[in-house]
Amino acid sequence: MKKVSLTTEQLVTLLLSRDEKGFNYLYDNYSPAFYGVIFRIVKYEEEANEVLQDTFVKIWNSITSFDQNKGTLYTWMLNIARNSAIDRLKSKSFQNDLQNQSIPDFVDDNKSLSTEQKHEFNEVEKLVNTLKSDYRILINKAYFGGFTQEEIAEELGIPLGTVKTRTRAALLELKNVLRDFQFVILFFILK
């Protein structure tokens, strides 16, 4: 990753002027974050590769409609990545493929992933697994599965009000876990 740090305005300006350096900066700095989210949603490497490319094409084509008043550039792009992956997950062709094969055991079946990638992926699992199981299910279903709170309530057979309260609690818990996660990494680095 390059050490140059651009502000949102600088990056958006570069992207609008179709500057290749701007794109390189965007890709180098953000593609790992998007890929992590996409991979968790679609679970297959080939699909994840396609969705990641789609995501960047969409960002490239719709950067003109980014509105800073509605949130950060990072969130805006992350939503594109996440929604593209959810769309792929819910598409008919993908659902058909799913029926014909078993879901890969996340990383270990993806032989083309490097050791480093596998390590990264396992870190993700560890992090999410530190959440209480009630909460983990909610985050997984809602954010990584694209289910509404109503759908989750129906599937799990719990009242909608409970899902709402738990979702809120899950988000706060996730926030705390993320804070602690940093310490864990730091701890290992310092050791």
Place this chain on the structure above:
Amino acid sequence: MDIKNYISSGVIEDYVLGNISQEESSILECVMANNPEVKSAVLEYQQIFEELATKTAITPPPHLKAELLKKLDFSVPAEVKGKIVPLHTNRVEQKTTSQFPTWMKAASVAVLFGLGYLGYEVGSKYAEIEKIAQSNTELSKKVSGLEEMNLMLMNSKKIELKGVEKHPNMLAEVYWDSSKKVYLDIKNLPAAPTGKQYQLWAIVDGKPVDMGMYDSKKSIAIQAMKSVENPQAFAITLEKEGGNPTPTMEEMYVMGTI
């Protein structure tokens, strides 16, 4: 229900988790623009997912970048497609009684004339009395109407609907009284083009509820709309005459939360 309830209704969670209809998210974005409390709640949640993505990043296979670069066109600068919406700030003024002095003069003359006429032709006084009595009833009707309106204004909550991003200077006011009745007073909105009408919406649990049309042909400025329980916000959109079952989000002019 107030903004605290709106925040705890689960709409914000649905929004940041990405499982919300286009319509509902447009409403939330409008509420966000007008309410710092909602905005900070949204930003706080979004930050969690930013952090989650950063900390759970996976480096994509290196060949993807080269493939991607081939798909993108670097030759033409992107055009900012922002729609330009002309702001018609020439508001329709309610005709006020600016000619009051003239009217007074005319009235005085008329009364003098009338007195003279009465003195002259006593026989016609009954007709005059009848006329006066009639206008008297009309006036008292008006007065009681005004009294009613005044009572309503005293007993109701006033909600200012401010112009959304695209229409910064627009303004309307909604009065929501204790019996759940809603009154609309358009303060500063451009005259609706022919075939179009302003429609009022209440936002209840994040969903728009039709509150009826504003009739610009009526002479009264404050118009009674439908009743609603537990609204969290009100908004006005420009719709075809007679209204639409759901609001056209791009045509939203003003919005205000309770």
